Amino acid sequence: MAWGIQLSINGVTKYGSMETSDIKCLKELEAENRKLKLMFAELSLKSQLQERES
Template sequence: MVFSLKICGNYGMGNSTFYKWRDKFGGMETSDINRLKELESENRKLKQMFAELNFKSLLQEEIIRKF
């Protein structure tokens, strides 16, 4: 507990933030964290692609309805 208070004080972080971070990443190796970052990045890209394709599909449907 003293260790977490020192870290929080040094970096201006709240205790709850520290414990959430520790619970999420505490048991991970560096390679696990890197893989998680890669997956999060890929997920963002896929969500963006889906949004763009969905938008294009809606535009096409609107165009078809007008004819």
């Protein structure tokens, strides 16, 4: 039960008085940001490898 209480407290601290739809939108943007960061890292690595081969 302590975990549930802690998660609720963390949720209130992180999201404050945001509406549910705002939180959903924020979560979607965070997920998209993670994907874009991964894509950038992969492309950057590929570019570095190609430079070394040249």
